Amino acid sequence: MNNSAEWASCDPICRDAMKQLLTRHPVGPKHLLPPAPTEEQVCLAVAAALRAPDHQKLVPFRFVLIPDDARPLLGELFADSARRSGKTDDEIAIERDRAMPGPLLLAFVVRIENDHPRVPPHEQWLAAGGALSNFLTALHVMGFGAKMLSGRKAADPAICNAFCGSGETLVGWIAAGTASQAPHPRENDNPDAILRRWQPPQGLQDASQS
Numbered sequence: 001m002n003n004s005a006e007w008a009s010c011d012p013i014c015r016d017a018m019k020q021l022l023t024r025h026p027v028g029p030k031h032l033l034p035p036a037p038t039e040e041q042v043c044l045a046v047a048a049a050l051r052a053p054d055h056q057k058l059v060p061f062r063f064v065l066i067p068d069d070a071r072p073l074l075g076e077l078f079a080d081s082a083r084r085s086g087k088t089d090d091e092i093a094i095e096r097d098r099a100m101p102g103p104l105l106l107a108f109v110v111r112i113e114n115d116h117p118r119v120p121p122h123e124q125w126l127a128a129g130g131a132l133s134n135f136l137t138a139l140h141v142m143g144f145g146a147k148m149l150s151g152r153k154a155a156d157p158a159i160c161n162a163f164c165g166s167g168e169t170l171v172g173w174i175a176a177g178t179a180s181q182a183p184h185p186r187e188n189d190n191p192d193a194i195l196r197r198w199q200p201p202q203g204l205q206d207a208s209q210s
């Protein structure tokens, strides 16, 4: 199946939508410049996140906007985590600076109910992943670049405590803004590699014929 040929033949609205979906790409914080998405645009991206498939509508995720004037404090948390893990002064300074690039920064937090009677944890994680994907794609559709980042510091207890309540997991941070350069060319994705027709196991076929 040639996906670009398939979507090129549909109507203009469908074609534009498919083009957006098929061209989303990550843009790292170093390549993100102002303007950042406005709060209204962030709200729209969150609304798109809420449209992701979510069994029983548990909404097991949330986004946390990090105000610009709180970035230095976040940088100190990053630096402190690096210091505790035995990094050199230069490495600590690099970690401190990681709180600064990208005109908009949000944390992404997930809350999984391990004992939910109907929705197992893997379905809740998938709902959170779908939400993250919709959020990033919505920013792309609105003309912004973004990238999800985590690293070991996302598991640092002091950093987690600064973002999470009890039972929550800090997944990481989303940097967003306006891409300063065109995306690197990327190999075509290959849907055929992951799309297969189901072959019922032979035993099932034999049973249905007997």
Ligand SMILES: Cc1cc2nc3c(=O)[nH]c(=O)nc-3n(C[C@H](O)[C@H](O)[C@H](O)COP(=O)(O)O)c2cc1C
Pocket (backbone or CB within 6 Å): 024, 025, 026, 147, 148, 149, 150, 151, 171, 172
């Ligand atoms: C939960 C999560 C955490 C990630 N953490 C990092 C990270 O710390 N560093 C990094 O370079 N990429 C990280 N990535 C990958 C990038 O966000 C991005 O997905 C990757 O560069 C591939 O591009 P794609 O968005 O087209 O898949 C993470 C992705 C996810 C979903």
